[in-house]
Amino acid sequence: MSKVRVLAGTRKGAFLIESDGNRKNWTISDPLFPGWEIYHVNASPVDPNRLYASQCSGWFGQMIQRSNDGGQTWEPVDNRFVYDGVPGTHQWYDGTPHPWEFKRVWHLEPSLSDPDTVYAGVEDAAIFKTTDGGKSWAELSGLRQHGSGSQWAPGAGGLGLHTIIIDPSNEQRLFIAISAAGAFRTDDGGTTWLPINQGLHSEHIPDPAAEIGHCVHRIAMHPSRPNTLFMQKHWDIMRTDNAGDSWHEVSGNLPTDFGFPIQVHAHEPDTIYVVPITSDSLHYPPEGKLRVYRSRTGGNEWEALGNGLPEKDCYVNVLRDAMAADKLDKCGIYFGTTGGQIYASSDEGDNWTAIASNLPGVLSIEVQTLA
Numbered sequence: 001m002s003k004v005r006v007l008a009g010t011r012k013g014a015f016l017i018e019s020d021g022n023r024k025n026w027t028i029s030d031p032l033f034p035g036w037e038i039y040h041v042n043a044s045p046v047d048p049n050r051l052y053a054s055q056c057s058g059w060f061g062q063m064i065q066r067s068n069d070g071g072q073t074w075e076p077v078d079n080r081f082v083y084d085g086v087p088g089t090h091q092w093y094d095g096t097p098h099p100w101e102f103k104r105v106w107h108l109e110p111s112l113s114d115p116d117t118v119y120a121g122v123e124d125a126a127i128f129k130t131t132d133g134g135k136s137w138a139e140l141s142g143l144r145q146h147g148s149g150s151q152w153a154p155g156a157g158g159l160g161l162h163t164i165i166i167d168p169s170n171e172q173r174l175f176i177a178i179s180a181a182g183a184f185r186t187d188d189g190g191t192t193w194l195p196i197n198q199g200l201h202s203e204h205i206p207d208p209a210a211e212i213g214h215c216v217h218r219i220a221m222h223p224s225r226p227n228t229l230f231m232q233k234h235w236d237i238m239r240t241d242n243a244g245d246s247w248h249e250v251s252g253n254l255p256t257d258f259g260f261p262i263q264v265h266a267h268e269p270d271t272i273y274v275v276p277i278t279s280d281s282l283h284y285p286p287e288g289k290l291r292v293y294r295s296r297t298g299g300n301e302w303e304a305l306g307n308g309l310p311e312k313d314c315y316v317n318v319l320r321d322a323m324a325a326d327k328l329d330k331c332g333i334y335f336g337t338t339g340g341q342i343y344a345s346s347d348e349g350d351n352w353t354a355i356a357s358n359l360p361g362v363l364s365i366e367v368q369t370l371a
Contacts, residue, residue, distance in 0.1 A: 005368040009038035012360035023346040026355040044115035054105040077134035109164035121161035140190030151212040155179035168223040180215035196244025218320040222269035232262040250299020261323035270298035275318040284315040308352035321364035336362025
């Protein structure tokens with residue numbers, strides 16, 4: 001029988017939460033790296049035993065941890081991130097009025113074909129790559145050299161590159177998102193980059209239709225349809241069907257189109273999930289009712305999913321990297337909250353169960369479906 005493993009990064013450690021294919025009974029590991037912020041834990045799709053974790057502390061700084069045995073043991077790997085050929089972990093200068101400062105790794109995205117190759121999205125916004133399992137990292141400097149960096153501005157959470165998507169039909173094509181700059185695409189493995197924000201509209205910036213400056217919270221793709229992406233923006237749910245060349249709004253009948261995560265169903269490319277919150281200043285569910293909203297039409301038409309979720313007095317948030325799906329026949333959906341709850345649905349969102357209730361605030365969720 002298949003096994004499901006939830007990889008949870010929290011403000012005070014990481015947790016591995018496991019169940020068999022029935023997804024009824026769950027076991028929670030002791031905390032890994034207790035006391036550390038774990039921004040992201042992710043697994044290689046090639047080798048399910050190869051895990052990577054972004055470990056961060058205001059006192060000790062940033063570290064990447066690697067496991068070769070499914071999370072039973074871990075080792076720190078060399079963290080000499082290199083900017084344009086120069087090692088360093090603090091500030092570097094590129095001719096812009098302000099220095100770029102390395103603060104933390106927000107997101108780790110392993111290659112689809114090689115367990116030793118991983119991309120890292122960092123704050124201040126930049127993208128790095130390792131091809132030796134994390135022992136050394138080099139910046140894909142074409143992104144910052146695109147020329148728009150002076151227009152990038154930090155969102156409320158910082159100037160983070162938080163989303164990296166690899167096109168499964170062509171691993172030289174990557175999509176990334178930066179808060180607050182927008183979305184970008186490379187078609188040559190990261191040498192050159194193109195901003196892909198046509199159709200986005202943001203009232204809070206000087207030019208609402210500008211090429212650069214949009215606060216993109218998250219983008220998502222179904223691997224069977226790499227030209228179609230969905231976006232949760234700072235206000236608005238957006239969709240593109242031409243790899244980001246143009247976007248259109250699909251917020252439809254949502255009670256509010258502000259939120260952070262967006263997730264695509266494992267087997268249905270037009271089924272997507274979001275978690276609306278009240279506003280950009282009130283980061284909690286409307287009326288204190290926690291709801292996931294599902295569209296089976298690729299947007300515009302949305303239904304509320306709340307069976308098993310709090311009906312009142314709920315004031316948590318769900319962060320951008322804290323929602324994921326498993327690959328079982330009846331697709332499971334998972335999300336974690338800033339209040340330390342992790343909810344799971346084994347029936348595509350119709351019903352929910354709390355599989356963890358008292359963790360530190362959840363920063364990220366990934367799910368492995370294991371044979």
